[in-house]
Amino acid sequence: MKPIVQKLPRQEFKSFVSITMSTPIFETPWHRHIENEILYIQEGHGTAIIGDFVGEFSPGDLFYIGSNVPHWFRKAQKDIFCTVVVIQFDQAIFGQTFLKLPEMAKVRQLIRLKQGMAVGYAGQEEIIGSIKRLVEVEGFPHISTLLDILHQISSHTQNSLLTHEPIDSFDSKGIIDEVLEYTFEHFQENIRVEEVAAIAKMSTSNFRRFFKLNTKKSFSGFLKEIRIAHACKLLKDKNTFISQIFHQCGFRNITNFNRQFKEIKGVTPTAYRAAIYRS
Template sequence: MKEFFGQVLKVENSTFTLADANMYHALNSFHSHQEMELIYIKSGEGTFSIGDTSKRISGDTMILIGPNVPHMFKFETNRYYDYAMKHAKPPVPLQLLTLHFDPNKLGHDFLTLPENRILKNLLTEAKKGLLIDKGLKMTVVEYLLKIETSLYYERLPLLLQLLNKIGESEEILNLSDYKDTNLFKKIDETRLTMIYLFTMDNFYKEIKLKEIAAIVHMVPNAFCYYFKSRTGRTYFDFLIAVRIEHACKLLRENNESITSVCNDAGFSNLSNFNRYFKLQTGKSPLEYRRTFRH
């Protein structure tokens, strides 16, 4: 795994890594690693992608990602088209607290012990990406701070306690329906990085199938099959989801008209925007804005 940029290690000489960082260890790249990753975004904004899902993220967000699961963080500090840029609004400084731990170091026999049922289930569920919410988030931070100051022989038991706390909690939410990582190879991570970055930089305008297919040197039919086989959905379903996520951000953060939000998010037709928005969020754009502000 690549070194962190500007990292400050919190625990040294340990089987796991706990670090503060002001930049993510994999810059704008789909990647995977054998370690499970717990990331607490103290401040900053961007997009998190895993499997067939891309979500807008902001400060005070905590995510757990399972081992060998391809994922990508694209933070606004690594510039790309965004409402903040369009209006000359500076990006929010990035500050991360990250934990990386390889559960294989525990051994197969240990993980299959009946006492570790919760831990084993957590490792399976984490393949989908887990959003850690509400009070559990603060509990996790408290454990991490405790691990930082503990004696070396207390750290691993504390980490196992922490993972079990997460596994038994109801304050976690699946971020995707991603299941199978066996299809992914390094070439897939490279290709999906190119596809996702191009999409996030150009979603606000028309993207033709021939154009996006050419990014990874494929013809349209082959591209459509490839993208769906790797992510579980069509490229245009993914593109619409990215646009709706951006529209949600605009509705939360400004008072522009629904028509203006529609155009900024890449929709040329207001009725289509309203229909897709309701399909993804369960609310109309106006209802979403009112609910959020209430």
């Protein structure tokens, strides 16, 4: 399986991509592209992997993904319908002279970001209107609306960086995508790194190095984050007992589940659920 160095087609009379994508076009493997990307989740939920970040996505989420940051979005269940507004642009469309203008300082810093970011826009929902409008407009409003969106994103103080270490290496044979798919299919089971290494057709030691190089995580750490992300989804249902949840996430006992959940989220599963229903 070849990895995608993705390049979405753009209309001839537009300088960058601004489209709405729905299932099944929404589903893509582990991929990257030179273009910066803005993703607004309109419908659907699941797990997002952006660089070395593993977490959830749900309706209303807004992500900014820098140039060449690998990412992968997977629906929670195969029968879920997902819809996302996708904006992809190469910073070269602005030209270096324009980007150096003092008025462009914040935008310049944003589009040169080589990380993934969650955009917080509480109380400033006009940015979502601009993103939706961008899909429809043509001509000068198409480029001016993009600039306005970038200005709004770069000016927000509620944004939070999701990635930490840049991933310079990128799997050229599609092995990472195959490993991710297998992990999501079997994370509720007792997965051993030896069996995943066999899928990758590598020795265990070589696979550990390869996975760390391409994700900035150990495989065991990645598996733990996938399990905890699934637990977070289940905790939103207050009718599901925590004593049931840890089994469904691949943990062997509740003590280990509580310890690893707190290690990732900073709070116990009980406190995490309580916070959901306080908000």
